[in-house]
Amino acid sequence: MTAAADERTKADVLDLAREQVLERGEGLDEAQVLEVLALPDERIPELLALAHEVRMRWCGPEVEVEGIVSVKTGGCPEDCHFCSQSGQFTSPVRSAWLDIPGLVRAARETAATGASEFCIVAAVRGPDKRLMSQVRDGIKAIRADGNDIQIACSLGMLSQEQVDELVEMGVHRYNHNLETARSHFPSVVTTHSWEERWDTLRMVHAAGMEVCCGGIIGMGETVEQRAEFAVQLAELNPHEVPMNFLIPQPGTPYEGFDVVEGRDALRTIAAFRLALPRTILRFAGGRELTLGDLGAEQGMLGGINAIIVGNYLTNLGRPAQQDLDMLDELNMPIKALSETL
């Protein structure tokens, strides 16, 4: 059979996805995700439309809104090459601790946007007693403030004892990103392994907390490694996948990297949706730089069903109201806190 004949008889990946993902709710496998990532630019609108249909079919129209804050910034001993908070690079980010009143204010600001999620984040390898104590006191203070927003944490790698402690504090979701494909991880981080992160995620899942695990697109991974990463996340079966796009941070090894091209970002979002039909897929850092305002809307109509509003950990985001207005214009209701409790 000639290559042309082979091409004619080969089923189109979007036709396959319509039947497999949209109708049956079964995510694409690695080879299929790779095919999607290789689709030409002129098929992106068709791809985004299908990803949106899949999201609506298996997740519904609601959008989960979240705010995040860094409780401990900078001075991290790890060498994640994308991160301005590593103490190993010459980034201008200096160490800072957020006090309890500041944490309460941040949670209040987040709740005021209508968000149902508030994530407390620390730049650490894993939490020590001081940090665990700060988180415990912070959660108590947020509740004492009359704020019943759902609280998530992202505190690095955990021991079983720390997992149990977070469950006991009422932390309902834990974020720990695998960041990239297993095959690419050693070129991104050398101070710990992909498997160590995986171990924490399995403990979190086993303890009954919701697992939030995603990564960053644009760290020098190949398209094949993007497909690999999508199916590795699917294997983990997380409740939520935050999708970040690299912000080349001054002073980090990735300072000179190019920002992900908008069309590639949209293709990747849609491909991840087709690999993870039932998962919360959240717009996270870097979307402002990679996609701009128009691209953000296209992403919301291309598979995304959750969003971080306001600022990030060390970077600024769009004003929260701008995203809330966008959701309103797109007729996408914000998931109410009452539905998550």
Next chain:
Amino acid sequence: MYCVHCGKPAAEGDHVRCVGARGAIEPPRFCPDCARRMVVQVTPSGWSARCSRHGDRTSYDSVSGLD
């Protein structure tokens, strides 16, 4: 007067990475008065920055210097 993003004199050199879309997502990192690195806390709706010599600034204040 110093650039709050790179700490170099605001009126000299190349500040291509300090302005536009890139500058818009960066809080100030350097004191505009003395170029010391500041301790910066980003929160969901703003930021605060402390210079050991010139004190605190917040997103509610006006910060000059290529911001």
